[in-house]
Amino acid sequence: MLLTCENIIKILPIIRFELYNKESSFLIPTNLINEILTIFKNHFKYQFKVLTCISGVDYPENLYRFAIVYELLSIKYNSRIRLKVLVDELVPVNSIEKIFPAATWWECEIWDMFGVFFSNQYNLTRLLTDYGFQGYPLRKDFPLSGFTESRYNLTKSRVVYENLELAQEYRTFEYLSPWEDFTKK
Secondary structure (H helix, E strand, O other), X not given: OOOOHHHHHHHOOOOEEEEEOOEEEEEOOHHHHHHHHHHHHHOOOOOOOEEEEEEEEEOOOOOOOEEEEEEEEEOOOOEEEEXXXXXXXXXXXXXXXXXXXXXXXXXXXXXXXXXXXXXXXXXXXXXXXXXXXXXXXXXXXXXXXXXXXXXXXXXXXXXXXXXXXXXXXXXXXXXXOOOOOOOOO
């Protein structure tokens, strides 16, 4: 990259800078995501034209519970960067689909799995769960076992929910798994 990370920090409103394996990671203000991505995409010294991924990370103990991570690639300069924004459960993130049209799928997936809402997203739909599904499966506080089971019913041509019947008397298991038992040698 022609500009060093120090110059990027001087020019843009960066909250925090990290370096992992020669790849830069910037924590940026949530309300400026569109402006900063536009600069990184269109400025002649950056040219991060490819959005490779958007992912969500859940930190339930933090004030801003979710981190949305945007990964960009500059083919011209053969470099990658990560831009991170921190959000809570209530504040929506601005959609970047007008800057990177491929972002639509990832934003829908993050909304479906984490419950992070993207404003100005024209087609925010569920991709991996059913419309009647309760909760967000990739949140760390999502229950791993429930009382209902979902399956596709061919005769009704839709997903049906049925009460879950387990053969065990108790649902809690109070024993060590083989990889947690360190007394064996």
